[in-house]
Amino acid sequence: MGTLVLDTDSGTNLPVQRSARFATRAATLRDLIKSEADKPENAGATSLNVVEAMREAGLYWLLVPESIGGVNTGISEFTALAEEVASADSSTGWSLAAQGIATMVAATFCSDAHVERMFGGARLPVMSATYAPTGKAVQTGDAYTGSGRYSFGSGVSHADWVSSAFVLQDGGKPVMQADGQPRVVGAFLPADRVNILGNWNVAGMEATGSFDYEVAEQTFPLDWTFNQYWTEPMRPSRAATIGTLVSVCAGHTGVALGIARRSLHEAAHAASLKKRLYATASIADTPTFKLDFVRNEAIFQAARARAYELFANADRKANANQPLTETEIQQIRQVTTWTHQICRDVAVTAFSSVSSSLRRPSILARNLMDAAVAGQHFIVNDMSLFDAAPCIIDQWADESAQSAGGTW
Known part of the structure; x- marks a missing residue:
């Protein structure tokens, strides 16, 4: 793994990863990605035709542990995949990379119960996530009650689950950790529990669909959350x-x-x-x-x-x-x-x-x-x-x- 070789079969002089089988798979979608990116109706978000094709090709789950249906590949192959897709359309490559990371976070850091909830269906999920802790939550027994508004939710319009970060509060003040940092939890919520604000009007990366979204005040179980600092992986990868x-x-x-x-x-x-x-x-x-x-x-x-x-x-x-x-x-x-x-x-x-x-x-x-x-x-x-x-x-x-x- 990781050896650089000349890709003499593809007609390019670029060195590629010998193990970059998913980048090769993505190359078969190149014409579809390019043609869909040129359509005016796809200016604000990745074409759903492309999303479905990338799901069918298994491109969203390279970093997900094998134990729950992923590939658990190395990051060299993940880089090669992002490069290949972005060379066809940069917005599509950006969304794929962002959602691949978000799906890895859900699969790696969430509780067993929540992973079963998200990944236990007949179809593997695709996630969207923002990491800036612009929400607030309080603990009420075995649940949190929180709300917030978030920016840069890449791919949120076609995600199955959406993660948002909340600063925990007690008496109106942040709960502080031993290291002096506020305690922040991420929570993957079903996509229908967030409100997409539809305000992605930008100069570049227009089709990433990185809309702002809002989480209206709601209660969710503790086992829907994870350590937003990513210090406690629940399963190896x-x-x-x-x-x-x-x-x-x-x-x-x-x-x-x-x-x-x-x-x-x-x-x-x-x-x-x-x-x-x-x-x-x-x-x-x-x-x-x-x-x-x-x-x-x-x-x-x-x-x-x-x-x-x-x-x-x-x-x-x-x-x-x-x-x-x-x-x-x-x-x-x-x-x-x-x-x-x-x-x-x-x-x-x-x-x-x-x-x-x-x-x-x-x-x-x-x-x-x-x-x-x-x-x-x-x-x-x-x-x-x-x-x-x-x-x-x-x-x-x-x-x-x-x-x-x-x-x-």
Whole structure:
């Protein structure tokens, strides 16, 4: 697992995971995803035709433990899946990745009783979740009573269960834990118990359906909830071993790689066909395009290789049931943010290189805006690089100190 090889059968020069069978399965849906994404009626959320096709292909349950019907794959394969789907349509890839994580959280951290309630039917469920604790709840015996309003519920309009986070209250004040943090519980509620507000009007990632939603005041049993800090997995899985944060990074990285990959393909194709006014050669034959393209292709390949290298290492640790070190986690945070910056730069260059990209419909224009919006997620802001810096600097300093004479 995790070995990089050339995918000579697919007609691409991109290295892929040898075990990326679900990315290969997703590739068979590529034409459907692209055609559905171009329909105006699907501008606000993922097409239900695509959702159903991805369910039939088993794409939502890669990180779910095998004991309850999932695949329990490594995050390298999850990244490859997100990349493949996002290269067909970035919004669809985003929703799939977000809902794959949400479904993993439900399967890994919820009580046995609630997992049986959610996963015990004839059809495996698909979840949506938000993690910001903008709700409040109080304990009343063996139940909680809570309410709240939430943002960025990716895929909530076609989810079966929806998770929301509540800060527990006592006497109108947050209940504090021993570590000084407020106690926060997540609760997966049936989708018909949340009110979707339908206000997803955005510049990019339009079809993720990341609507705000409201949980009106209601009571739910304690066993419907889980520790929102993800510190108490109830059943083993590879994702639980390496941590939810790393799995989230893997999904976001895959989406960014998919956007950049599609942008490079579209720019190369369009530039080979188009000529500037009065020019005798195609745009692809101009020195400026050649230089810009090979530079961006190089940084894309470098970011992609580094990302899969780190995720393959995480898979090896998960297979050995070993947690990641703090340095390994911070390296993944670093590459996730860096990949989004590369994605944005590639999308800008690809859009700028072909003037026809400004006319709708334009995948280069859509990718440009999607890359900009993807880079706004809290997990890839510059603070992630500041947080990662001490571990990474110390690693380089330690390696230098171990060399002959203490310097290179």
